[in-house]
Amino acid sequence: MKITNPVLPGFNADPSMIRVDDTYYIANSTFEWFPGVRLHESKDMVHWNLLPSPLSTTTLLDMKGNPSSGGIWAPDLSYADGKFWLIYTDVKITEGAFKDMTNYLTTATDIRGPWSDPIKVNGVGFDASLFHDNDGKKYLVQQTWDHREYNHPFDGITLTEFDTSTMKLMPHTARTIYDGTAVKLVEGPHLYNIKGQYYLFAAEGGTVFTHQEVVARSKTLDPHSFESEPDGPFITNFDTPDFYLQKQGHGALVDTPSGEWYYASLVSRPWNHKNESSTDPRGWSTLGRETSIQKVEWDDQDWPRVVGGHGGQVEVEAPKDAILTDAPSNHSRHDEFDKPALDIDWNTLRIPFTDTMGSYGNGELKLIGRGSLAGTFDTSMIASRWQAFNFDAETKVKFNPYSYQQMAGLTNFYNDKHWSWIFITWNEKNGAVIEVAQNDNNNYTSYLKDDAIKIPDGTEYVWFKTKVRKQSYTYEYSFDGSTWHEIPVELDAAILSDDYVLQNYGGFFTGAFVGLAAVDYAGYEEPATFNYFDYKEIDD
Structure with missing residues (x-):
């Protein structure tokens, strides 16, 4: 089978992909649209079925009066301790110096719910994700917002330990673990413990045609300890202006039961009017930011690389252990x-x-x-x-x-x-x-x-x-x-x-x-x- 990108066409941005046994799940941003967080499931990564949204009550999500493109930014889905964990951000301001927001946590033993009443986590920054380390500790990893006009508003990636006995963060443990590269706008972090090292995947460049994903790694979770991948970025289409897929970046890494690796990211398919240049403007993305999946291999220095180069591919080899999934052929x-x-x-x-x-x-x-x-x-x-x-x-x-x-x-x-x-x-x-x-x-x-x-x-x-x-x-x-x-x-x-x-x-x-x-x-x-x-x- 072949994965044909985008796998989730239309507005399905900021994918957080995980695997539980032989089933893959993707959670996507929904912004001001209710219910909050869009979920899909698949056993082959090729065919995907829509699931009920988890944030279906005003107890879990109250967005009345939210600005357009406020609301749910970059949810993070994870699975640990026999249940699903969902971190989500409700953004109340989209323009200006401030990004008033609240990060929440809800859990469920079944992906179809019911989901627990929300726990308020913090408001430090958006794109928060929950990292479950191998030693049982849990950490919130997030973009950090700085309103001060003399600093860059994207103030690195912050890590804060989460106490499962109180279901609260421990603010005194917060530290910046990664500042990003000179591209700036570092956001969308996901942290993994792989091959005895910590790997941080993060988006940069803004979610436009300069978008990219970078990877950094460290043997510890100490402040500023992460080094960026050489010969990066991990994925981008900034330098592939004629390619069908654009804006790839923000996303998540997943492994298969047989040990293959894949990366789900947002993607757009811009088009041009007949009287326009194909590069300026690069195009108009009426279907919004969609979801693509690329295959990943590890080089001899244990850095992840997108198969086919950092621009990605439209057709990607499906996992060798994929289980054929029955799903509609289109969305009519x-x-x-x-x-x-x-x-x-x-x-x-x-x-x-x-x-x-x-x-x-x-x-x-x-x-x-x-x-x-x-x-x-x-x-x-x-x-x-x-x-x-x-x-x-x-x-x-x-x-x-x-x-x-x-x-x-x-x-x-x-x-x-x-x-x-x-x-x-x-x-x-x-x-x-x-x-x-x-x-x-x-x-x-x-x-x-x-x-x-x-x-x-x-x-x-x-x-x-x-x-x-x-x-x-x-x-x-x-x-x-x-x-x-x-x-x-x-x-x-x-x-x-x-x-x-x-x-x-x-x-x-x-x-x-x-x-x-x-x-x-x-x-x-x-x-x-x-x-x-x-x-x-x-x-x-």
């Missing part, structure tokens, strides 16, 4: 909203789906109109990741607005400042109408205005569709579900990419989503009813 899906719980592919923004947002079942999803899509508190929307460059998504909606402040429809969404949608609303000229609008870095544009499409009197349902074709996408509508009419507006997909958002905003970590939403910022909570959602991937 159809939801009739007839189950007692929302499908695990759905996410909400910052808060869980409760009866204040709506209801589902018996073939209907009801969303109660609440705040606008530009809000960060009460957004009535469910959405799922773009996981292919080309797809169609459609839905059927019933909505009876009586104010232009009421809207419901189908959205392509990146964050509160970058999104578009086709929706039912109301205007003074024609009553209930169909409009298409876009929010581009908070510059809002209505495309149809006085030409908004009147919904014929007596029409109960309207069908909406979006066609995403890598560089651009369109919207369509139907009044009978079979005859479709394309809105003559072609939107630039780049606006929904990490790289576009980065130009003006520090929160650029999530990738594009497609979803269903209802807005009533007048405060009258007018509901919208959706009868199905269909997402169909199309080959390039």
Whole structure:
């Protein structure tokens, strides 16, 4: 078998990969999307199945009001003492001198839960991981944040002993074990005890096209004792600008039962408009930061090296002892909203789906109109990741607005400042109408205005569709579900990419989503009813 990268397409960033017996698990960042932390499992590293998210209650995760790309940064999954340990960070500030955050710990004997109530660990820095040493001791390893403007904000990798009898850190044991290289921005640390030495894997260069992973090692855990790998970095695509995979870096190392080694890292697949250089800009990553897996070998000096060179490979030999895993061939899906719980592919923004947002079942999803899509508190929307460059998504909606402040429809969404949608609303000229609008870095544009499409009197349902074709996408509508009419507006997909958002905003970590939403910022909570959602991937 071959591992084909990315193994987890679409927004699946900052992978923390582990093995428990013959099963591999990956935990990924979710940022402001609820529930928190995305989990997958596999026995062959080739085919992966999505698991329920561990942070599914507000007891474990309260993100109401969090900024876009705040929330869950770089969770760390580990297994020791007969249970899973999950360290996760809830970031409350994404821009400016400060990164107010809290690191938490939760545990479970089963990867599917239940997960224990969270233990507050500290707020020293993000990207925290828990290292279980061979002697039974445990340590928190983390990026360290320095707000002082006369220092670099990424202040090395800090190690602090964790007392399992009290389930608390021992702050007096904290020390900086690694300062990073001249590339700076050292973060995402994972520590391993291998071959009688400690190996530290850490990301540098920022999670953009300069991203890389470095490896350092030491025989002790003393302050500043780690030396960097010669002829590094371990993995990067900074010097492979024409390669299909970009931004590889932040990730985790795992061994197989037969002693092979693999490394899971984040990766992006940028594309360019036809009139752009392929190197400047290097591209637009609408699918966000995904997960790749590379094979690792050890050189004669016991340093880990990526097979094929530090740029990595698209196709990688699967483990020799892989156990074939049954998983879907792609991520196409159809939801009739007839189950007692929302499908695990759905996410909400910052808060869980409760009866204040709506209801589902018996073939209907009801969303109660609440705040606008530009809000960060009460957004009535469910959405799922773009996981292919080309797809169609459609839905059927019933909505009876009586104010232009009421809207419901189908959205392509990146964050509160970058999104578009086709929706039912109301205007003074024609009553209930169909409009298409876009929010581009908070510059809002209505495309149809006085030409908004009147919904014929007596029409109960309207069908909406979006066609995403890598560089651009369109919207369509139907009044009978079979005859479709394309809105003559072609939107630039780049606006929904990490790289576009980065130009003006520090929160650029999530990738594009497609979803269903209802807005009533007048405060009258007018509901919208959706009868199905269909997402169909199309080959390039």
